[in-house]
Amino acid sequence: MSALRFQLRAPPPQRLDCSALTPDxxxxxxxxxxxxxxxxxxxxxxxxxDVFTIAAGDAGDIVIAxxxxxxxxxxxxxTAGTITIEGEVGIRAGHGMRGGRLRITGNAGPYxxxxxxxxxxxxxxxxxxxxxxxxxxEPAGMAGGVVVVRGSAGARAxxxxxxxxxxxxxxxxxxxxxxxxxxTLVICGRAGAAPGYLMRRGTMFAQHAxxxxxxxxxxxxxxxxxxxxxxxxxxxxxxxxxxxxxAALARFSGDLAGLGKGExxxxxxx
Numbered sequence: 001m002s003a004l005r006f007q008l009r010a011p012p013p014q015r016l017d018c019s020a021l022t023p024d025x026x027x028x029x030x031x032x033x034x035x036x037x038x039x040x041x042x043x044x045x046x047x048x049x050d051v052f053t054i055a056a057g058d059a060g061d062i063v064i065a066x067x068x069x070x071x072x073x074x075x076x077x078x079t080a081g082t083i084t085i086e087g088e089v090g091i092r093a094g095h096g097m098r099g100g101r102l103r104i105t106g107n108a109g110p111y112x113x114x115x116x117x118x119x120x121x122x123x124x125x126x127x128x129x130x131x132x133x134x135x136x137x138e139p140a141g142m143a144g145g146v147v148v149v150r151g152s153a154g155a156r157a158x159x160x161x162x163x164x165x166x167x168x169x170x171x172x173x174x175x176x177x178x179x180x181x182x183x184t185l186v187i188c189g190r191a192g193a194a195p196g197y198l199m200r201r202g203t204m205f206a207q208h209a210x211x212x213x214x215x216x217x218x219x220x221x222x223x224x225x226x227x228x229x230x231x232x233x234x235x236x237x238x239x240x241x242x243x244x245x246x247a248a249l250a251r252f253s254g255d256l257a258g259l260g261k262g263e264x265x266x267x268x269x270x
Contacts, residue, residue: 003084004057007065015090017053018064019073023081023100024101026059067106075102078119080147091128092135094121097145111135112155116142116164120236123147129154129173132166140181142166148236158185161202161236167233167240177204180262184229188239199255199262209266215254221265243267 004026017040020026026034035049048054052064060081067087075083076095085131088106096115107125113132127149132142133156141160152170159175161183168176168185174192177185180202191209211217230245247267254260 001058002055003061003063004054004059006048006064007055008052008061008064008068008087009050010092010240012068012070014044014046015070015072016046016051016068017041017073018071019076019095020048020077020081021062021064022078023060024079026062027192028266054078067104069107069109072109074104075100075121078102088125093123094119094147095135101155107151108149113142113145113147113166115136116145116147118144120145121147123149125149125173126151126170127153127168128156129156130159131157131168132161132164133157133159137176142183146236148240152189156237157187158183158202158204161185167237169237169239172206177202177262177264180204186233186237186240186243188237188243196255196262196264198258200259201261203263203265205240205249205265207243207267209264211252211264211266212255214257215252215264216256218251218253218263221249222252226265 020037037048062083065086072090074089074093079099082101091109093108093112097115097119099119099197102121105124108123108127110128111130113160114135131153134141140162143162144164146165148167155173157176160179162181163183165184169188171189172187175194175197178197180199182202187206191206195209196227230241234241249265252264
């Protein structure tokens with residue numbers, strides 16, 4: 001059976017809350033009922049049918065053709081199934097996801113994967129600031145699952161990351177892995193300034209990075225851990241697997257201005 005398909009009629013005139021468009025919420029719902037679902041917005045009231053044309057299909061496999069940076073909360077809270085966005089999305093993509101797969105072919109706005117608990121997110125373009133970071137009032141960031149960004153990411157990627165894996169195949173903005181609690185961040189390109197700022201635990205890999213003075217060079221790398229992680233990530237990102245499993249990596253422990261039990265594994269100093 002083909003996918004349940006939403007075609008964007010025109011660029012949205014205002015921000016849209018698209019959290020209703022998930023397999024969990026649409027399974028067993030008729031097309032007429034879907035069309036009447038409200039999209040919580042910032043100004044005029046709009047329904048799904050006002051914004052999209054809808055083609056019948058399997059609600060466990062949703063395709064949204066046409067994206068916009070005003071389409072927020074795509075995939076929020078989903079637990080199973082697949083959502084594919086043919087284009088870019090706004091803020092909080094995958095917010096609170098517990099399972100399933102969210103694939104975005106274009107760019108994603110700030111706070112993608114915030115509150116992620118499980119599942120997989122693939123961003124074909126770039127990600128904005130605060131990738132996997134906590135939202136307002138949240139004590140920690142992403143707490144499970146896997147995120148792969150094919151492009152680059154903005155500042156504060158993996159801020160207060162608690163669990164899970166984030167792969168950035170390009171470069172990152174400043175202070176990646178800031179305040180990290182646990183989990184893994186992989187930057188296949190160049191990390192921005194102040195990587196691991198106030199990092200408590202966890203691991204950050206980078207092709208190029210300049211450690212803060214509050215990180216101490218240890219020179220010891222767990223090769224078994226690297227091999228196992230590289231094998232697990234190979235189906236998702238060949239670039240990440242090559243960095244983790246193939247390159248000689250220097251190890252730095254820190255941030256010693258805080259708890260200091262994190263580690264930076266760097267292929268080459270920037």
